[in-house]
Amino acid sequence: MDVVVLVSGRGSNLTAICEAIDAGVCGANVVGVVSDRKKAGALELAHARGIPARIVSLRKSDDRDSWNESLAAEVTALRPDLVVLAGFMRVLGAPLLERFPGRIINVHPALLPSFPGHSGPQDALDGGVRISGCTVHIVDAGVDTGPILAQAAVPVLTDDTADTLHARIQVQEHRLLPRVIHQIAIGAITLDPLTVCTPVVDPTRSLTVPDA
Numbered sequence: 001m002d003v004v005v006l007v008s009g010r011g012s013n014l015t016a017i018c019e020a021i022d023a024g025v026c027g028a029n030v031v032g033v034v035s036d037r038k039k040a041g042a043l044e045l046a047h048a049r050g051i052p053a054r055i056v057s058l059r060k061s062d063d064r065d066s067w068n069e070s071l072a073a074e075v076t077a078l079r080p081d082l083v084v085l086a087g088f089m090r091v092l093g094a095p096l097l098e099r100f101p102g103r104i105i106n107v108h109p110a111l112l113p114s115f116p117g118h119s120g121p122q123d124a125l126d127g128g129v130r131i132s133g134c135t136v137h138i139v140d141a142g143v144d145t146g147p148i149l150a151q152a153a154v155p156v157l158t159d160d161t162a163d164t165l166h167a168r169i170q171v172q173e174h175r176l177l178p179r180v181i182h183q184i185a186i187g188a189i190t191l192d193p194l195t196v197c198t199p200v201v202d203p204t205r206s207l208t209v210p211d212a
């Protein structure tokens, strides 16, 4: 299964995906990385691995509509089966969503539907929750609102800062995201926007995707 990974940041999830592929536990192939930021560390990771990388900068686009069109064109040119948002910090517009209906997933650093948006770990601290975690979900036109595929939980400790909580969450992201990609690749998770999404996993477990 060919995957394009969209990034904005340092790319630790991209690394986790690539390492799972290298280890033979994620049946995917990263055919491209697309960033909205020239300085994203993830781009260096892509270069180091020889993965084609593109930059589609919102600031260098005429407006958001043309940025959305350019983004959709770049991703489409890479011909992925699945698009993975791994720290991509922008809301997708119709052009990409329409070209890959139900075939775009995102990893978010909170237990959705709680704490969507850009500051999940800080919002969880502010909310006083004792458990947080990460969510992998199908992307729709909203902000972190699409159907949930899998979640993993972590404790919130009394002395946590947003950074320490986020670091604990990321350990789980790096386990969960490659597993979900693998489950999609082998057909264990069905991404069909027209029907209910049915992960073949045990929803009573905090880590809902089994070890590869």
Ligand code: GRF
Binding pocket: 008, 009, 010, 011, 012, 013, 014, 042, 086, 087, 088, 107, 108, 109, 170, 173
């Ligand atoms: C992750 O915590 C992800 O949940 C959020 O952005 C962060 C990206 O981290 N959307 P990285 O760039 O993969 O290290």
